Amino acid sequence: MLAFILRRLALAILVLWGAATIAFFVSHAVPADPARLIAGPQATHAQIEAVRKAYGLNLPLYEQYGFYLGGLMHGNLGYSMLTQQPVLQNIYDYFPATVELGLSSFVIFVVVGLPLGVLAAVYRTRWVDQVVRTLGVAATSAPGFWLAIMAQLVFYGILHWLPLEGQFGVGIAPPHPLTGFYIVDDLLEGHWAAFMDGLRHLVLPAVTLGLASVGYMIRMTRSSMLEYMREDYVRTARAKGLPEMRVLLRHVLRNALTPLISISGLQVGSVLSGVVVIESVFDWPGIGRYLLTAVLNLDFNAIVGVTVVLTLVYVVVNLLTDIAYVLTDPRASLGESPRL
Amino acid sequence: MKAAAGPGAAERASAFTGRATRRRRLGRWRLLFGVPANLTGAIIAGLFLLLSAIGAVWTPGSAVNGSLTDVLQAPSGAHPFGTDDLGRDILSRVLAGAHLELEVAVIVLLVAGLLGIVLGLLTGYLGGWFDEVVMRITDIFLGFPALLFAVMLGAALGPSLGHAILAMSVVWWPWYARILRGQVIKLRHDQFIEAAYAIGASRWRIMMRHILPNTIQALLIQATLDVGSAILTAATLGFVGLGAQPPSPEWGAMVAEGQQYVLAQWWVAVFPGIAIMIVSIGFSLLGDGLRDVLDPALSPYTK
Numbered sequence: 001m002l003a004f005i006l007r008r009l010a011l012a013i014l015v016l017w018g019a020a021t022i023a024f025f026v027s028h029a030v031p032a033d034p035a036r037l038i039a040g041p042q043a044t045h046a047q048i049e050a051v052r053k054a055y056g057l058n059l060p061l062y063e064q065y066g067f068y069l070g071g072l073m074h075g076n077l078g079y080s081m082l083t084q085q086p087v088l089q090n091i092y093d094y095f096p097a098t099v100e101l102g103l104s105s106f107v108i109f110v111v112v113g114l115p116l117g118v119l120a121a122v123y124r125t126r127w128v129d130q131v132v133r134t135l136g137v138a139a140t141s142a143p144g145f146w147l148a149i150m151a152q153l154v155f156y157g158i159l160h161w162l163p164l165e166g167q168f169g170v171g172i173a174p175p176h177p178l179t180g181f182y183i184v185d186d187l188l189e190g191h192w193a194a195f196m197d198g199l200r201h202l203v204l205p206a207v208t209l210g211l212a213s214v215g216y217m218i219r220m221t222r223s224s225m226l227e228y229m230r231e232d233y234v235r236t237a238r239a240k241g242l243p244e245m246r247v248l249l250r251h252v253l254r255n256a257l258t259p260l261i262s263i264s265g266l267q268v269g270s271v272l273s274g275v276v277v278i279e280s281v282f283d284w285p286g287i288g289r290y291l292l293t294a295v296l297n298l299d300f301n302a303i304v305g306v307t308v309v310l311t312l313v314y315v316v317v318n319l320l321t322d323i324a325y326v327l328t329d330p331r332a333s334l335g336e337s338p339r340l
Numbered sequence: 341m342k343a344a345a346g347p348g349a350a351e352r353a354s355a356f357t358g359r360a361t362r363r364r365r366l367g368r369w370r371l372l373f374g375v376p377a378n379l380t381g382a383i384i385a386g387l388f389l390l391l392s393a394i395g396a397v398w399t400p401g402s403a404v405n406g407s408l409t410d411v412l413q414a415p416s417g418a419h420p421f422g423t424d425d426l427g428r429d430i431l432s433r434v435l436a437g438a439h440l441e442l443e444v445a446v447i448v449l450l451v452a453g454l455l456g457i458v459l460g461l462l463t464g465y466l467g468g469w470f471d472e473v474v475m476r477i478t479d480i481f482l483g484f485p486a487l488l489f490a491v492m493l494g495a496a497l498g499p500s501l502g503h504a505i506l507a508m509s510v511v512w513w514p515w516y517a518r519i520l521r522g523q524v525i526k527l528r529h530d531q532f533i534e535a536a537y538a539i540g541a542s543r544w545r546i547m548m549r550h551i552l553p554n555t556i557q558a559l560l561i562q563a564t565l566d567v568g569s570a571i572l573t574a575a576t577l578g579f580v581g582l583g584a585q586p587p588s589p590e591w592g593a594m595v596a597e598g599q600q601y602v603l604a605q606w607w608v609a610v611f612p613g614i615a616i617m618i619v620s621i622g623f624s625l626l627g628d629g630l631r632d633v634l635d636p637a638l639s640p641y642t643k
Contacts, residue, residue, distance in 0.1 A: 011479055011483075012483075014476060014479065014480065015479060015480050015483030015484065018477075018479075018480030018481075018483070019480060019483065019484045022480070022489070023492060026489075026492050026493055026496045027492070027496055030493070030496040030497060031496050031497075130376070130377060133377065134377060134625075137377075137621055137624045137625060137628075138617070138621055140624065141568055141572070141617055141620035141621040141624055142613075142616075142617045142620075143572055143575055143576060143579070143592065143595070143613060143616050143617065143620075144576070145576060145579045145580075145592070145595065145596075146595050146609070146612075146613030146616065146617070149595065149598075149599055149602055149609055149613070150610070150613065152602065152603075153602050153603065153606055153609075153610075156603075157602070157603040157606075269485050272485045272488065273485045273486070273487035273488065276487065276488075276491065276580065277576060277579060277580060280580070281599070291488075291491070292491075292580055295491055295492075295494075295495045295580070295582070296580075296581060298495060300495075300496075303491075303492055303495055304492075307484075307488050307489075307492055310484070310485065310488060311483070311484040311485075311488070314483070314484055314485060315483060315484070318483075
């Protein structure tokens with residue numbers, strides 16, 4: 001098992017290095033003149049030269065790469081052109097909103113996906129199964145950005161149930177940052193109205209983000225359930241007359257949950273891609289909106305910084321879910337990969 | 341019996357048991373199209389191909405030139421999907437866009453598929469350090485969210501449909517290399533490969549004549565499943581402004597154009613989005629169905 005964990009760790013470091021390297025070369029070697037990109041389209045020749053010097057872009061590429069990697073090791077992601085602040089500071093400021101949104105979407109992912117997957121397994125090959133399967137495919141196939149806009153149209157434009165965008169309403173002051181998560185802070189500080197307002201703003205982005213990958217959850221839950229439903233001990237449980245509900249929940253579902261741990265790692269990847277568009281549509285002040293703003297303004301330090309940090313998050317979460325999976329099911333470390 | 345599942349095997353066998361094989365093959369088609377979900381998928385995919393062919397040569401109105409007297413018209417007999425902010429007929433634009441989406445998906449999947457075939461065959465068959473290096477590269481690519489990379493590359497190269505296609509191809513090939521490699525490793529120790537080796541067939545011949553044809557099926561299933569996600573990714577890049585540029589009738593870019601009007605003129609953003617969703621659903625269902633029928637071992641739905 002230790003060998004498995006070490007191997008996974010080495011792989012995680014390799015992926016991080018690879019992603020950082022790709023990000024460097026894409027931003028420094030692909031554009032014909034990165035200094036011109038950084039300085040902007042209206043920059044004069046002198047300004048471009050100044051940028052070239054300030055960013056060390058006049059050095060040979062391998063030396064720039066060395067400085068860049070050295071900076072990364074110390075958590076130095078450079079300055080953002082757009083905000084004139086360190087990229088790391090920007091990421092630190094925008095990250096809590098994304099985590100809040102991501103965790104909420106994970107709740108949706110589990111609360112919608114798990115019961116539907118169980119239903120599909122219990123009524124397999126019957127119409128319930130077909131309906132659930134089609135719903136899952138539809139949720140996965142709908143473009144996230146479009147679903148978000150449609151949610152705004154229906155729940156804000158037509159029904160007036162939920163706010164259009166943003167993280168809190170007009171006249172609601174953001175809480176003192178304790179945890180950095182608005183709705184948690186509101187609750188801790190006892191601002192009930194602000195908490196409800198935050199929750200109402202959170203619903204649509206979280207649901208649209210969670211629905212994007214709910215199809216995987218349904219599919220994996222279903223096949224995992226079916227796998228364990230064939231076990232001998234399940235037949236034994238039925239034979240000794242346990243109620244079907246108890247057999248399904250205690251004997252099948254409990255075991256079937258284990259392989260689903262690695263699905264949560266997958267959900268993180270989907271969230272990290274999804275936040276870029278979802279946060280932009282809902283004007284959610286998170287790291288995805290920050291990245292897209294950086295992209296549209298060619299703020300390369302910010303683009304590279306966010307990519308590296310998001311990759312770090314993805315790699316660490318996947319490493320942890322893999323380890324958690326092996327700890328709960330030691331058989332997995334013998335196989336190639338615990339991924340379903 | 342694995343060898344019998346390969347393409348051509350059925351024809352060879354039919355010399356002996358023609359009628360039984362024909363019945364079995366018919367059974368396969370019935371298995372595919374007898375399931376409502378699969379049939380729906382096949383119909384959607386077929387209609388999409390047909391409409392993109394039509395949309396490439398003919399649309400009811402102009403997809404690019406609008407008329408300023410018809411700006412933001414609600415759906416009507418003259419404009420079933422309404423018109424956009426430049427007075428262009430949205431139905432025409434959706435039809436013309438179908439061709440564009442299909443083109444993106446086909447190019448990306450062809451490039452990724454060919455790269456995947458070459459690298460998958462080589463890594464799976466040769467093994468050794470080459471395999472190790474290529475697989476670690478795929479680990480890196482699969483190890484971080486693909487959309488982030490595509491967005492980054494799009495920003496570096498400048499926004500255009502061609503660059504979006506390039507970025508997508510770069511993130512797509514590792515999947516195919518992995519699938520091909522897995523298939524090759526599974527086949528390598530099969531008896532018919534050993535037999536070919538025993539009668540003195542060259543490595544090249546074994547690879548091209550015996551292994552490759554047996555992997556095509558898995559590749560086709562994956563490619564069918566991926567048409568939808570390729571279109572989704574292209575549309576997402578188009579939506580954020582890194583894909584097709586105006587006035588191109590790319591569906592994602594059209595949704596982006598309609599976003600600002602959605603609360604009053606819903607039709608501008610609604611119809612291109614529905615088109616993306618339906619096509620994506622269609623290819624998912626068809627791909628799932630093909631996998632159920634052709635390769636039940638891979639399917640999560642045959643248990």
